Amino acid sequence: MEISDWRKKIDELDEQLVRLLNERAAAAVAIGQLKARAQTPIYEPQREQAVFEHVRAVNPGPLSGAQVQDVYERIMDVMRSLQKQ
Numbered sequence: 001m002e003i004s005d006w007r008k009k010i011d012e013l014d015e016q017l018v019r020l021l022n023e024r025a026a027a028a029v030a031i032g033q034l035k036a037r038a039q040t041p042i043y044e045p046q047r048e049q050a051v052f053e054h055v056r057a058v059n060p061g062p063l064s065g066a067q068v069q070d071v072y073e074r075i076m077d078v079m080r081s082l083q084k085q
Contacts, residue, residue, distance in 0.1 A: 021075070025082055032083025042083045048076050 001009075035042060055072050056065035063071075 024075070025079060028079040028082050029085075032085075035083065042080055051076065 032042065052069045052072055055068050059065055059068045
């Protein structure tokens with residue numbers, strides 16, 4: 001494949017990622033609403049650690065486990081901010 005082909009593939013993958021991130025965000029918003037009703041904290045460090053462990057475990061590479069966790073740390077930050085709204 002040529003560079004232009006790879007870039008087209010990346011564009012297509014980015015579109016899929018955006019859709020999936022928005023689905024995840026909708027789930028996080030719903031959880032935030034449930035937490036608000038139950039008056040439970042938004043930040044749950046044990047749950048976040050479980051998510052990090054899970055995504056590292058299912059990671060086939062080429063990203064390292066640490067790199068995947070770096071990405072997910074940012075995702076979790078954004079999701080937490082959505083839950084606070």
